Amino acid sequence: MSDDEVLDDLRKVCDDRVRPAGCDDSIDGVQPRHVATPSSTEETAEVLRVAAQHGLHIVARGSGTKQRWGNSPSQLDLVVQTTAMGGVVEHAAGDLITVVRAGTTMTDLQNVLASADQQLALDSPLPSATIGGTVATDTSGHRRILYGTMRDLLIGITFVRADGVVAKAGGKVVKNVAGYDFGKLLTGSYGTLGVITEVALRLHPLPRGRRVVTSTAADGDAAGVAVRRVLGSQVVPTAVEADQPADGPVTVAVLLEGVEAGVEARAAATVALLGPESVVGDAPEWFGRYPFGADDVGLKVTTTLSGVGPILSLARSVSHRHGVSISVRGSAAGVLCAALPADTDPSTVALVLEELRALAAAYDGTVVVLTGPTETRRALDVWGAVAGLALMRRLKDQLDPDHRLSPGRFVGGI
């Protein structure tokens, strides 16, 4: 079947929102042939049915902020662009929920919610990201300690299967145990199980009062002790972050949110925990942002709470031993991001990765290469060892038996 015939068939279901792909449409160095921009769940379903007929390999794209995350797609014919599916469908402020279409940007969503003094309590390290992409990659940020992550906030999902069938799970009430929780399965699935078109989310009120307490620790281990002191207290922080630049001391920052009188007292209690040198003031400029830029190598290191200090210290020593600059930043809840410069030799990244993986494993954690130059990632085992992989493959085989959705991008080459 020629490209023209495929385009014709796509146009029958998606009108003028189909075009041949250009160079700008390449996904992580892989060139697609077509781009379709459906405007609704139904239209997405029709596009996916046409794609199924023609055996097209598909990658879904929102704003494209994380198309260099995970592995490169092993095959690609069609990019399904979700940006024409934007907008908040429903914001039931009294019920603290919203229903939003996948192509809505996080910034637009938060603006709508803020008008009712509400929020989706999930950080957007990349604010132009869409909600669909945020669900698919399961990005979260520093406030996970209080609010959890996407899996805790997503209450309903609509997605289109590889065969073009529309499926829903969950609903729009927060409490609901009817049926399997496909929202969680789609969260962090990197587009390999379906194209997400709409989600229902649990909301929280915007806090009135806010304080940030910062303090400096001599090294990673000292920072680890400091953050655990805060986590073991009763001040109920929204976020506890550690920032270890390539050189110099580690900064610890604690975010407290709530009623004005409450945060004042809790800030004082936090100062007492962190020592007299700590200060109550504005959030540091790095707060809530990734330590890596768009071109850098970005790692995600997870650990138990007690592994935070040792991981920070190891990153510093590895950095010295291998002569590579490594900065680390992240949540005391046990999710740290590490950044290495874009031009770091892949073999050096591999050595760093190996050492970090060994230590993280000792603390029940893992290390994933989130992002980095395409060539670097292709030289690495991006996802590392994954428990339960056989069951994951079986799930993939059920939902996408021909492996046409984001092929090769996910764990174990799924």
Next chain:
Amino acid sequence: MSIHRLAERLRTEIGRANVLTDRQQLRTYECDGLAVYKVMPALVALPDNVDQVAAVVGACVEAGVPYVARGSGTGLSGGALPHADGVLIVTSKLRSILEVDPDNQRAVVEPGVINLDVTRAAAPHGYYYAPDPSSQQICSIGGNVAENSGGAHCLKYGFTTNHVMGVKVVSPDGDVVTLGGKAPDPPGYDLLGAFVGSEGTLGIATEVTVRLMRAPESVRTLLAAFHSTDDAGAAVSSIIGAGVIPAAIEMMDALAIEAAEAAVHCDYPDGAGAVLVVELDGPAAEVEEQFEQVEQHCGLAKAFEIRVAADDAERALIWKGRRSAFAAVGRISPDYIVQDGVIPRTALPEVLRRMGELSDDRGLRVANVFHAGDGNLHPLVLFDDTIEGETEKAEELSGAILDLCIEYGGSITGEHGVGMDKAKHMPRMYTDDDLDTMQMLRCAFDPDHLSNPGKVFPTPRLCGEVPGRHKGAHPLQEQGLAEVF
């Protein structure tokens, strides 16, 4: 393989005392907390450890015999209802708390451990386990994982799924698989998230890693009495509308209060058409300010009496009425059906009115006890089984209430699970395509439908050939066309 031979095999593998086939002994296990359904299992296995669970599942798979897992048997949806030709695997001997790790805010427990015992073990370290179903003194963690149990305090702290970090599972193949662990965000599909709440259809949890929460600095509880559920509902809306998220907001209507009084003498205010139990917890300064707001909102919504618990004993008394409500209904009615529908909180007054109409139409009383903060209703439909046709009428009314919940955009179950009881209602909430998609997960885990079959879904999906999961000999080998070397 006959059940008789399976029983012999299991006696050898897990010990004679751990296998029950005597009808008198089996009778103990014929139902769970939803006693209207009763099925005598063919065999009960009481494994002592994970290896024995795997051995029992493995033997069932080989014999093609279905199995059902059961914890304490407190479930309210018939999720642990045995299979007449199958094995009931009871986890009550797996009740060790393997580890309390306050440094990492985790505990690792076996599935038979009682919910409240996790908190008891963590309390000396200043921690607790947040999910608190009303049955927490007897229900097991394994059952909580299967049902994704909630509780009064899940309004603020979430459900079991938000507090389980990892499980060791005997999969329906008989394999032992670990999903998640003490650290957050394991890479790959969130199979843990799918497993929690899968009602025993994806395997059996044999070890559960839970998150422990730091005990709050302050807890304040009040009981507010209103003339009507409308007034109480208005109070709930204005509290939430003001941006206050209490740890719990519970409501009981007049009939539920009457039942609780009769059963536990909780001494709630006379003449109340509804009471609210509101609890706040957290840092003291935060709680003080918000507690005053809650009192004001209750006052503005015409509460005619507000009692504030002065100490733990008074708090326990306030909660006693609420926690005993289901059982208490037995004092005012010979039989009752508990429902578990959910509605958007703002629809509460309207739904309660319409439920009243439904109840009047059928001439049956409905008592209401519910988690008002998150719209999770527990209507108790009261009836008398000895009156001809009343049971059917009660079931019909109970179904009509679920339809009402769906009409308002809610759910047929908030925390009790679908189980046997509500499987028939699933198609009212989800399309055939939705249900078909969900069953793809089932097929990935359990293509032969041996793990708790007949629950959750009204009709099973044919799983077809699953790539990479061929069991037994290859077809070519069976036909003598190929040999394995």
